[in-house]
Amino acid sequence: MTSSVAYGHVPDVETKLAAVTAAGATVREPARDVGGGRLVATVTDPDGNVLGLLQDR
Numbered sequence: 001m002t003s004s005v006a007y008g009h010v011p012d013v014e015t016k017l018a019a020v021t022a023a024g025a026t027v028r029e030p031a032r033d034v035g036g037g038r039l040v041a042t043v044t045d046p047d048g049n050v051l052g053l054l055q056d057r
Helices: 013-022
Strands: 006-009 026-033 038-044 050-056
Touching: 013 026, 013 038, 013 050, 026 050
Parallel strands: 006 050
Antiparallel strands: 026 038, 038 050
8 A cells, every 4th residue: 555755845855864864764765856956755754654855956
């Protein structure tokens, strides 16, 4: 079963990835450019929720 992923806008995706992994999250998909300079990444929190991070350059 697939589900939607909520993305939160962050000023620096790499910095936020470091912070959330230090807090116990696991990187599911590392940051990647999806076009137009937009970077996205997803993490799984300790409760198993998948969350997205989004950065516009």
